[in-house]
Amino acid sequence: xxxxxxxxxxxxxxxxxxxxxxxxxxxxxxxxxxxxxxxxxxxxxxxxxxxxxxxxxxxxxxxxxxxxxxxxxxxxxxxxxxxxxxxxxxxxxxxxxxxxxxxxxxxxxxxxxxxxxxxxxxxxxxxxxxxxxxxxxxxxxxxxxxxxxxxxxxxxxxxxxxxxxxxxxxxxxxxxxxxxxxxxxxxxxxxxxxxxxxxxxxxxxxxxxxxxxxxxxxxxxxxxxxxxxxxxxxxxxxxxxxxxxxxxxxxxxxxxxxxxxxxxxxxxxxxxxxxxxxxxxxxxxxxxxxxxxxxxxxxxxxxxxxxxxxxxxxxxxxxxxxxxxxxxxxxxxxxxxxxxxxxxxxxxxxxxxxxxxxxxxxxxxxxxxxxx
Numbered sequence: 001x002x003x004x005x006x007x008x009x010x011x012x013x014x015x016x017x018x019x020x021x022x023x024x025x026x027x028x029x030x031x032x033x034x035x036x037x038x039x040x041x042x043x044x045x046x047x048x049x050x051x052x053x054x055x056x057x058x059x060x061x062x063x064x065x066x067x068x069x070x071x072x073x074x075x076x077x078x079x080x081x082x083x084x085x086x087x088x089x090x091x092x093x094x095x096x097x098x099x100x101x102x103x104x105x106x107x108x109x110x111x112x113x114x115x116x117x118x119x120x121x122x123x124x125x126x127x128x129x130x131x132x133x134x135x136x137x138x139x140x141x142x143x144x145x146x147x148x149x150x151x152x153x154x155x156x157x158x159x160x161x162x163x164x165x166x167x168x169x170x171x172x173x174x175x176x177x178x179x180x181x182x183x184x185x186x187x188x189x190x191x192x193x194x195x196x197x198x199x200x201x202x203x204x205x206x207x208x209x210x211x212x213x214x215x216x217x218x219x220x221x222x223x224x225x226x227x228x229x230x231x232x233x234x235x236x237x238x239x240x241x242x243x244x245x246x247x248x249x250x251x252x253x254x255x256x257x258x259x260x261x262x263x264x265x266x267x268x269x270x271x272x273x274x275x276x277x278x279x280x281x282x283x284x285x286x287x288x289x290x291x292x293x294x295x296x297x298x299x300x301x302x303x304x305x306x307x308x309x310x311x312x313x314x315x316x317x318x319x320x321x322x323x324x325x326x327x328x329x330x331x332x333x334x335x336x337x338x339x340x341x342x343x344x345x346x347x348x349x350x351x352x353x354x355x356x357x358x359x360x361x362x363x364x365x366x367x368x369x370x371x372x
Contacts, residue, residue, distance in 0.1 A: 010148050017153060018048045018168060023056040025159030031170040038263040039230070045262060059114035061187065066118050066206065071201040075212070078232035082215035083223070083357035085282055087248035088240040089303035090150075095316050097236075099147050099332040105148035105209040106200075109292045114154035114200060123249050150216040154200050161185060163218060163278065170265040173252035180278055181221035181285045194229060198354050199362045206255070208273070220282045223289035224306045234321045235293060237286065240303035242366050246358050247348035283365045302370075310337040 018026060026048060030037075037045045082097065084090045098105045110117045111318040133184055134212035138286035161184070169175070178184015201212060219226060251273060257265035260328060265271075290298065299320030306313035311333045350358075360364065366372055 010079065010222065014260075016044055017112055018260070018262075020055065020114065021048065021052045021269040022059060022115055022158045022159050023049075023052040024050040025157065027230065028159065029165055029168055029175070032175055033172055036169055036172060038083070039163055040184065041262045046354055047328060055113075055115040055118050058119055059343050060117045062119050066203075070199065070202050070322075071207055073205050074228075075201070075205060076117050076209065076231040077211040079214050079232070080213040080234045080236065080323075081219055081226060082213065082236055083220040083286070084217060084238040084241070085220065085242075085245055085249070085279060088217075089238045089306060090215050090217060092148075092211065092303075093238050093301070093306065093314075093317075094148050094238065096310065096333060097213045097317070097334060100323075100325070100329040102210060103213045104204075105213050105215070106151050106204050106210045107145060108147050108149040109145040110204055110207075110368065111149040111151060112156040112157070116205075118203065121207075134216045148213070148215065151197075151200065151214055152216040152218050155193075156196060158196055158200065160196055161189065166274070167253070167256045167260050168262050170253070170271075173270070175275070180218050180281050182225055190225075194225070198229060203257070217282070221285035223286065224292060227289075227292060232294075232297070234297045234323075235299075235323065236317050237298070237300045238303055239300060239369050239371075241371050242369065243350050243355055243358055243371075246275060246278070246350055246354070247350060249279075250350045264321065280365065284371070288369065296320075310340075331357060 018029070018045070021029070030045075035045075080097065080103070082090050082094045084093075097103060109121060113120060126264065130207045137318065140262065152162060152164055156164040161179035162179050166172075172248065176184065182193065184188060201214075220237070223235065250267070253271060254265060254267055257263075300315055301313055301317060311330065314333055315326055315330075318324070363372075
C-alpha cells in the first residue's frame, strides 16, 4: 500500500514588499534613512535595488503602452471606503463587502506590484505564483495574489509619503511625519498624492469596471481629501475595543518590521509611542470629518457586533449606505460565516498598568467611541 504523502508544510517567508517599489522611491527611502541597512539584510537591499530598477523600466513601458487608455478611464460610481484603525476588523469587513459581484477591489498583486501590473499580472499569476504570501505576518488570515488588499501599500511603493515606509527601517524615527492625515505634505506634494492615487485607481479600474471598495486604515484620517476627489464616496467605519487594539497594533508593526524590515526591530518605547500618536491622529481627524460627509454616505459598525452576526452586520451596512441588492449577496455571506465559524483571533493579555496607561492617553477618544 502506498504511503499517504505528508501535507506540505506552509512556508513562513515571502519577498520584501520593497521589491515592488519604484526605483526613485527606493533611493529616497535609502537616502532619507542614511542607508542604515542592517548587515544581515544587505543582500536584500541589493536584490531590492535590482528589482526596483526593473520596476521603473516596466512602469515607463506600461505608461507608453496603456497611458492613453488609463487617462480615459472614468468611475461609474464613487468608491466605498472601509475605514477604521489597524486591527479593528477592516480586512474582515472589506472581504465581506467584495463578496458582492457588483463590487471589486485592488488585489494584493496590484498593490504589491503597482508599477507594472497591467503588463506583468499573467507572469505573477502563473510562473511566479510561488512568490505570493500565504498568510499575513500579523495574524492567521490567509493571503494571496487575488485577495483584496489595501491601496496604501501601492501608494507607498509608488513613492508617496506613507507611515508604512516606517516598516523598512523600524529603529529610526518616522520618515514622513504628517503623512497619515496628509497634513505634513506641501501643496505640491498633496497635488501629487491626489494624482498618483487617482491614477492607480484608474489603472485598477481599467482591468475591472465594477465599483471599487477600498480599505486602508490611513484613509480614516483623510476623509476631507477623499471627498474632494470623490464627492459621492461612501464610508463605513468599523471600530473595536481600543484596549485590544493597542496590543494588537503594536504586534502588527513589530510583525511587519520582522517580515519586511531592513533592520532587526526591537520593541521599545518608540513603537508604543507610534501607536499612541497615530490612534489619536486617526480618531481626531475622523471626528472632525464626520459632519462633512453627506447624509446616507457614512455608517459605523462595531467589530464585536459584526463577528457575532456577520450577515446581520453587513445587512446593516447595506441599509445605512443605501447600497441595495443585499438579498443577492446574502447566500455568499451565509456561506462565508459557515466556513469561518470557529476562527480564533489572537488573544492579548492587558495588564492593569497598560490599561491605565492607555486610558490616560486615549480616555476621551475611548469615551467617544463608546468603549468607556
